[in-house]
Amino acid sequence: MRRGVGIQAIHKQNQQQKQLQNISEQLSSDNLKKISEQLTTFKTNLEEFALKHKKDIIKNPEFRKYFQDMCSTIGVDPLASNKGFWCQVLGVGDFYYQLAVQIIEICLKYRSTNGGLIELTTLTDHIRKMRGKTANEISSDDVEVSISKIKVLGNGYNILKIDSKKIVQSVPCELNKDHTDVLIKAQSQGGFIAVSHLSKMGWDQQRIKSVLDVLLSEGMAWIDDQSELKETLYWFPSLWSNTFES
Amino acid sequence: MSEHSSPSVKSPPITSAFPFPSYYNREPFFTLQPILNTQKKQLQMWQELILSYTRYHKIYELDINEYIKRGSELFNNEKIKRKLSQETIVAIFNEIVDSGYGEWLDKDKSRALVWWRKPDEWASIIYQWVVDSGQTDSILTVWEIQKGDDTKNLEFHEINTNILMKALKSLEKQGKAQIFSGSENNLGVKFFSTH
Numbered sequence: 001m002r003r004g005v006g007i008q009a010i011h012k013q014n015q016q017q018k019q020l021q022n023i024s025e026q027l028s029s030d031n032l033k034k035i036s037e038q039l040t041t042f043k044t045n046l047e048e049f050a051l052k053h054k055k056d057i058i059k060n061p062e063f064r065k066y067f068q069d070m071c072s073t074i075g076v077d078p079l080a081s082n083k084g085f086w087c088q089v090l091g092v093g094d095f096y097y098q099l100a101v102q103i104i105e106i107c108l109k110y111r112s113t114n115g116g117l118i119e120l121t122t123l124t125d126h127i128r129k130m131r132g133k134t135a136n137e138i139s140s141d142d143v144e145v146s147i148s149k150i151k152v153l154g155n156g157y158n159i160l161k162i163d164s165k166k167i168v169q170s171v172p173c174e175l176n177k178d179h180t181d182v183l184i185k186a187q188s189q190g191g192f193i194a195v196s197h198l199s200k201m202g203w204d205q206q207r208i209k210s211v212l213d214v215l216l217s218e219g220m221a222w223i224d225d226q227s228e229l230k231e232t233l234y235w236f237p238s239l240w241s242n243t244f245e246s
Numbered sequence: 247m248s249e250h251s252s253p254s255v256k257s258p259p260i261t262s263a264f265p266f267p268s269y270y271n272r273e274p275f276f277t278l279q280p281i282l283n284t285q286k287k288q289l290q291m292w293q294e295l296i297l298s299y300t301r302y303h304k305i306y307e308l309d310i311n312e313y314i315k316r317g318s319e320l321f322n323n324e325k326i327k328r329k330l331s332q333e334t335i336v337a338i339f340n341e342i343v344d345s346g347y348g349e350w351l352d353k354d355k356s357r358a359l360v361w362w363r364k365p366d367e368w369a370s371i372i373y374q375w376v377v378d379s380g381q382t383d384s385i386l387t388v389w390e391i392q393k394g395d396d397t398k399n400l401e402f403h404e405i406n407t408n409i410l411m412k413a414l415k416s417l418e419k420q421g422k423a424q425i426f427s428g429s430e431n432n433l434g435v436k437f438f439s440t441h
Contacts (some may be wrong), residue, residue, distance in 0.1 A: 112287040192273075219284045222274035226328050235274045244269050 046071075058095065061139035068145060099138065099146040102127045103157075107170035110244070115220030116171030117238035120144070120159065123168055125242075140166075163187045167238055173218055178203075178211045183236060191239040192224070194231045255307045255406075258318035264302050267295060276328035278337060289341040296320070296338065297347060301362035306406030309357045310335050351408075365412035372402060372413060373422055373437065382439040387432060388414075 056063040106126045110118060124140045131138070147168060150157045158169040162183045169175065185201070186193040198208045212234055215221040224233040237244040269275055269291060279285040299320055300308070313321055314332060322329040330338075336355050342348045346364065351357040363371075372391065376382055379396065390396070392410065397403045402410070414435055417423035426434040 112283060113291075115284075217281055219281060222279055222284060222288075223277055224274040224328075225277045226273070228327075233273070235272070237272075240272070242268060244272060 059136055061137055061142055065139070065141045095136075096142070096146045096149060099127070099142060100150050102130055103143060103146055103150065103168075104170070106130065107157075107168065111170065112219065113244040114237040115215075115218045116169060116173070117160075117220050117236070118168050118170070119238060119241070120166040120168055122240075122242060143168075162239075165239070171218070173214075178207065179215060182211055182215065183239070186234070186236050187239050192233040192235045194227075194229060194233050196229075196231060255309070256303070256305055258308065258313045258316050258320070259303055260316060261319050262303065264299055264319075270295065270323060271326055273326055273328050276323065276326075276330055276334075278331075278334040289338055292338040293342050293345065293347065296342065296360065297362045300360045304404065305360065306409055307351070307357065307359050310339070311356045359406070359408060361409065365409055366416055368402060368405065368409060368413035369416040369420075372410075373417055375400060375402075376437045377439070382437050385426070385434050385436045387434050389432070391435075 050057065050067075053063070053067070057067050058064070103123065106123055107116065107118060110126075120140050120143060124138065124143050127138065127143065144159065144166075147157050147159060154172065156170060156172045160167040160169055160175065160180055160183070162180060165187060167183070181201075182193055182198070185197060189197070195205075195208055195212070198211075199205075203211075212221065215234065215236075216223065220238065221234040221236055224235055227233045275288065275291070279288050300306070310332065314335070317329075321335055339348065339350070339355070339358050342360065343350060343358070347361050349359045349361075351359060375397075376386075386394075388407070388410065391402070392405055392407070393403075414423055414425055417437070418425055422438055422440060424436045424438070426436070
């Protein structure tokens with residue numbers, strides 16, 4: 001028969017548990033220390049790198065993209081905070097913050113003629129003009145990165161892929177595949193579309209009407225009644241290589 | 247010839263070196279848009295274009311039907327084969343009148359004044375010239391202001407009579423001038439110094 005559980009045994013067990021706990025605490029604090037040491041080293045290195053190449057990061061859009069890519073593969077987002085260390089070291093937070101404001105400004109400016117759709121390269125050109133010659137060079141990549149940050153503000157900003165073009169959407173309107181298909185088709189034939197083009201794609205009249213009505217009422221399409229094709233053409237200012245108004 | 251009754255109505259330019267904005271070459275710009283917001287923007291853009299065109303050519307008064315008949319470049323883009331309909335042009339000029347940049351001259355809405363400068367602006371330009379050239383307290387004829395050698399290089403040389411009279415009346419209201427109604431073709435104005 002096993003000896004019963006005496007008071008001694010319980011004490012012993014408790015003691016063992018305590019010892020084990022001590023050891024585990026020791027171990028995890030060692031680990032933590034090591035990891036935080038590693039992190040500090042890593043951060044210092046990244047800081048050193050960033051500081052060393054600060055000029056390139058700020059001035060050279062291509063270099064900036066590589067740096068951005070490198071940071072994102074290791075899970076660091078230098079743009080996540082405007083107050084963090086990156087902003088202090090590089091001012092990149094400010095850079096993208098400022099760019100975002102400029103993007104919103106240009107999109108708003110031309111919204112009444114293009115319905116809130118503008119080609120990425122056109123948008124970039126306008127921002128360049130707005131920033132002036134003395135400002136740091138920016139690329140379409142920068143604009144894209146910045147837009148991905150504005151997305152946080154809601155579903156207002158989005159990038160549509162139309163064929164080889166990227167179109168920035170700045171209005172919170174749900175565009176489905178039919179709408180983007182119309183844009184793609186229009187893009188392939190010089191920026192316009194007519195009902196007959198869509199009929200040829202096998203769409204019925206109801207479907208065509210509902211898609212075109214949305215694009216028209218959102219101000220994304222302008223009609224043209226004077227075509228040689230003898231039917232109404234729908235034009236999309238967002239597909240033109242410069243903004244409609246200039 | 248109507249030259250005598252309204253000397254400053256020019257015949258519509260058919261083509262010219264006017265630097266059109268790039269939107270003038272966009273097909274749908276020539277069809278009145280059915281969506282209200284888009285149409286509002288379109289009318290604004292046409293207003294801007296027409297005001298800068300008339301300023302460039304110093305056109306003060308125009309006859310819409312005449313412009314359509316002659317196929318003037320202003321409403322007719324040969325290159326893209328698009329033109330404005332008469333109704334659309336009237337809609338644009340209604341917008342121009344509503345925003346205070348012109349005035350209809352007839353009930354049929356064919357003839358209109360365009361004020362690429364508003365009468366008040368002309369008033370201060372003319373008054374400034376009178377002061378600068380030391381002609382306050384002397385009497386000038388309307389003809390001298392429009393056609394005189396002294397105004398030859400000035401912006402208001404050959405100014406439309408209708409607009410000039412509005413400008414002078416505005417100066418009269420401000421107590422800076424007094425119009426003397428003599429015979430119809432020989433109106434005189436006396437300008438006062440303001441101190």
